[in-house]
Amino acid sequence: MKTFCGRANPTTGSMEWLEEGEDYDYHQEIARSRYADMLHDKDRNVKYYQGIHAAVSRVKERGEKAIVLDIGTGTGLLSMMAASAGADFCYAIEVFKPMANAAVKIVEKNGFSDKIKVINKHSTEVTVGPDGDMQCRANILVTELFDTELIGEGALPTYEHAHKYLVQEGCEAVPHRATVYVQLVESRRMWSWKKLFPVHVEAEDGEKILVPPSEMENCPGLPSVCDIQLNQMPSGDFSTLSDVVKMFSVDFSKPVQSASTCYRVQLEAVKSGKAQIVLSWWDIDMDPSGMINCSMAPYWVKPTSALQWRDHWMQCVYFLPREKPVLQGEKLHLTACRDEYSVWYNLQKARADEEEQKADVCVQSPVCRCRAHLLWNRPRFGELNDQSRTRQYVKSLRKVLKTDSICLCISDGSLLPVLAHYLGAKQVQCVQPSRIDLFHPHELWQAFFKANNLEDKIKIIEVRPELLKPSHLEDKKISVLVGEPFFTTSLLPWHNLYFWYARTAVSSHLASNVTVLPQSASLHMMIVEFQDLWRIRSPCGICEGFDVRTMDDMIKDSLNFRESKEAEPHPLWEYPCKSLSEPQEVLTFDFTKTVPDHCLSTEGSVKLLRKGKSHGAVLWMEYHLTADISVSTGLMKLSNEKGNCEWNPHCKQAVYFFSSVIESEILSDPTAVEYAMNFDTKTGEIAMDFKL
Ligand code: SAH
Numbered sequence: 001m002k003t004f005c006g007r008a009n010p011t012t013g014s015m016e017w018l019e020e021g022e023d024y025d026y027h028q029e030i031a032r033s034r035y036a037d038m039l040h041d042k043d044r045n046v047k048y049y050q051g052i053h054a055a056v057s058r059v060k061e062r063g064e065k066a067i068v069l070d071i072g073t074g075t076g077l078l079s080m081m082a083a084s085a086g087a088d089f090c091y092a093i094e095v096f097k098p099m100a101n102a103a104v105k106i107v108e109k110n111g112f113s114d115k116i117k118v119i120n121k122h123s124t125e126v127t128v129g130p131d132g133d134m135q136c137r138a139n140i141l142v143t144e145l146f147d148t149e150l151i152g153e154g155a156l157p158t159y160e161h162a163h164k165y166l167v168q169e170g171c172e173a174v175p176h177r178a179t180v181y182v183q184l185v186e187s188r189r190m191w192s193w194k195k196l197f198p199v200h201v202e203a204e205d206g207e208k209i210l211v212p213p214s215e216m217e218n219c220p221g222l223p224s225v226c227d228i229q230l231n232q233m234p235s236g237d238f239s240t241l242s243d244v245v246k247m248f249s250v251d252f253s254k255p256v257q258s259a260s261t262c263y264r265v266q267l268e269a270v271k272s273g274k275a276q277i278v279l280s281w282w283d284i285d286m287d288p289s290g291m292i293n294c295s296m297a298p299y300w301v302k303p304t305s306a307l308q309w310r311d312h313w314m315q316c317v318y319f320l321p322r323e324k325p326v327l328q329g330e331k332l333h334l335t336a337c338r339d340e341y342s343v344w345y346n347l348q349k350a351r352a353d354e355e356e357q358k359a360d361v362c363v364q365s366p367v368c369r370c371r372a373h374l375l376w377n378r379p380r381f382g383e384l385n386d387q388s389r390t391r392q393y394v395k396s397l398r399k400v401l402k403t404d405s406i407c408l409c410i411s412d413g414s415l416l417p418v419l420a421h422y423l424g425a426k427q428v429q430c431v432q433p434s435r436i437d438l439f440h441p442h443e444l445w446q447a448f449f450k451a452n453n454l455e456d457k458i459k460i461i462e463v464r465p466e467l468l469k470p471s472h473l474e475d476k477k478i479s480v481l482v483g484e485p486f487f488t489t490s491l492l493p494w495h496n497l498y499f500w501y502a503r504t505a506v507s508s509h510l511a512s513n514v515t516v517l518p519q520s521a522s523l524h525m526m527i528v529e530f531q532d533l534w535r536i537r538s539p540c541g542i543c544e545g546f547d548v549r550t551m552d553d554m555i556k557d558s559l560n561f562r563e564s565k566e567a568e569p570h571p572l573w574e575y576p577c578k579s580l581s582e583p584q585e586v587l588t589f590d591f592t593k594t595v596p597d598h599c600l601s602t603e604g605s606v607k608l609l610r611k612g613k614s615h616g617a618v619l620w621m622e623y624h625l626t627a628d629i630s631v632s633t634g635l636m637k638l639s640n641e642k643g644n645c646e647w648n649p650h651c652k653q654a655v656y657f658f659s660s661v662i663e664s665e666i667l668s669d670p671t672a673v674e675y676a677m678n679f680d681t682k683t684g685e686i687a688m689d690f691k692l
Contacts, residue, residue: 010487010495011684013433013464013502023561026098031558032568034312035074035099038144039540039548043308047294048144048174049081049544051286055140055172056085069093069138069166071123071145071158075551076103076116077543078142078174083115084545090115091134095122098554105550124161137166141173141252148227148296148314149343150178150282156250156258157340163255173252175284180247181297182265182280182334184326184347186273187238192385193378194221194319199415200387201394201422208422210415213370213451220321220366222373223342229574230279230298230315231307241275241326242267244301247336253288262337266350269326278318278334278345309532318345321366339365371444375413379571380486383650384415389631393484394419396625400480400515401425407480408473408509410465410502412488413441417458420482429459429473433502434489465502468509477511483518485623491569492654493621493633494523494679494686497589501684504594516591518623523587523686524634525619527673528577528645529612533570537657567619567654567688571647572634578643580614580664581606583635585622586677587686595681603676608664610643614673615661617690619654662692 009016038044059066066087070079073092082090092107094100100120107116119126119133128134141162145155195217199210248263250256269275283295295302296313324347326332331350336343344366368374376384383389393416401407401423409417409430417430432441442460449455461472485499503516537559539552559565584606608614620634634653637646647653664671674691 008434008489009684010489010491011497011501012682013466013498013505027558027561029096030098030555031561033555034536035551036538036540036555037310037312037536039075039077039543039551040535040538041308041310041312044144044294044310045077045544047286047292048078048142049085050292051174051176052078052081052140052142053085054287054292055142055174056082056087058172059139060086064139065089066140067091067136067138068140068142069134069162071141071143071162073103073118074099074144075543075548076107076112076118077546077548078144079116080107080110080112080546081544082140082142083112087115087140090117091126091138092116092118093123093126094118094120102550102554106546106548109550110546123158123166126166128166134166137168139168139171141167141171143252146178146282146284146313149225149316150180150250151338151343152225152341154341156256159252159256160258171253175286175294176253176288177249177251178282178284179249180280180282180336180343181244182247182278182336182345183240183244183301184242184267184269184275184332184334185238185240185277185279186275187277189233189237189382190317191276191319191323193226193317193382196372196381197385199384199390201390201419203422204424210418210422210452212372213447215370215447216372218322219368219370219373221319222368223344223365225342226317226319226378227314228317229311230281230317232574232576235300238277238279239271239273240300241269241271241273242332243270244297245334247280247334258340260337260339262335264333264335267332267334269328269330269332272328273326274323275326275332275347276320276323278320278347280316280318280343309535311533311536316343318343320345320347324349337365370447371441375441375444377488379650379652380413383486386650390415390419392625392629392631394423396517396629397423397482399626399629400517402479405480406473406476406478406511407482408478408506409482410499410506411483411486414484414486416482416484418452418454420480421454421457425480427474427476428457429461431461431463431465431468431502433464433498434487466505468506470509473509477514478506478509479511479514481506481510481514481516485518491652492567493569493619493651494654495684496621497521497684500589500591500595503591507594518591518625519627520591520624521589522585522622522624523589523619523677524583524622524632525586525606525617525675526579526583526635526645527581527606527608527614528579528616528618530615531576531578533575533577533655534613534615534657534661565656565659567656567686569652570655571649571652572618572645572655573647573649577615577618577645578610578612579638579645580608580610580612580643581673582609583638586619586675587679597681599681600679601677603674605672605674608671608673611664612643613661613663614658614692616655616657617673617675617688619656620648620651656688656690658690658692660692
């Protein structure tokens, strides 16, 4: 089947109609899937194998046949473990067709076709009976349906259904139980992902402080989970206010209820501070005794045991609806509420009066009322709260603005127009291209302007740049055009070059001596060795003795689909790497001129200066606000002896994984990686090729 999908090109802004077969989605899903990461998760695999072995043995000891139901079999791994452990028969259910097909091949290749039946269905469609998918109900239930939040992938309704219709009463379950843990913390860094802090601006006539409106202050934010690699959060960036506590458990061997519910625990503040964040993770006991335990606890909780790196399960950051000051020794109640797919938290003082208790009931999942959480995602809040970044913009704006400046800002949800006004521009207006069709942030801006007495000072023009008319600008020419640039439609760093296209579209409105800020941008590249991230794209081969190369081949095919290998976005502050080459500027984009008709290409080579494995190239953009002020959305610092990198904590960088890894030694004549890049100004895409 072929469908036409309309989408705005993130870089050029133009509408494109793409003809997409269903293959396209499959390949995307497989290429970017977490299957490889799961198969590399040794700790998980070993513990599942032990748990499955123990469950099969318990059933056999009772003199029963071991009939296994494996919901979400993926590669068939857990069913093959069960068959090897002596199970009599396994029903392996997989809803995703390409995976179910792969599972059939993998099961066959490993010689288990007579013991494992792969069923390509959602588990709730599976039938039991003489003519059904399953001959009888199973007495062992094996699944791995968990996400970082435990229940986000629908584990609860799936278990609820399975217990009602697919397994016997008193069945064995692997895992046997899951437990969710929480810890209360104060963290300016993480809290800055939820709310806007006052922004300090040094203006000619003294310091101005931009404050968020009260609606924003009291907004509970969004229900979507914030999952991160908490092990990359330095201990200096948060302070723990409570011990780690068990929040709730789910016993998977008994009927499971998915209906919404709340759990409540008592905490004691171990330190005085501002309670802002609940950090949370879970563990699973593979057997009833709890001897086989697989835990997502972060480094400060289990400092002695070696941490298993994984990306398919991380840790959660929950934002309390309001920050609460707590005193050491104070008794607190923490409430977790959940629906079928998500969890949210609230904190109450044990001695709260009735009013406060009432105000703090949190049975409803958080819904953003202030609209800011629809406009800005969490990293964007963090970026806007980054005072040193703001100072760079203030410094450069001060250089270019004059009292008669007519200023136009093109960026999504940007504070630059307010900064420009404070710094004395005569007229300030802004265009927020990506948000126009999606949602009208007008009310938010009105509230924002009102809170800062800025009504009528800044005009929001609700059209796309190419539709801008002289009347929108009161027939004046723009003398200063600014952008961060930031657009919500950007996925890869260079998508923000949309600013250049927008600048080109508004050319006729620009004064002949217009100043454009940033004046230019550059694309930078560096070859790196990842500490762990390489696993997500690396073939697995043999997993716990089972040959899963069919899966590796399938991922490879999907990555090579249409032979267009692409870079992918990753927030590298979460994924440590060391540089093997010097950072190199590879392309520059001159915003003082319009986008040229011809392509921008470059080729060259980078020397590998350090010993290590070249897993790939990292690419990022730097914006040159003025001749001497630049901001980087990628590399912030490089410690030269070891090659450790510090990345911009608010942005995703582009990673291009090499299809084969080369190991370099320190050489007197260092190895070089050749590269070729081509920025197609028509499509806005950057094609790249590397030769090792
Ligand atoms: N069991 C494998 C794969 C786990 S990934 C392993 O441990 O390596 C989870 C898989 O479950 C995915 O392939 C997903 O498509 C599938 N899945 C999730 N919910 C399902 C359901 N209710 N019925 C059938 N398949 C499901």
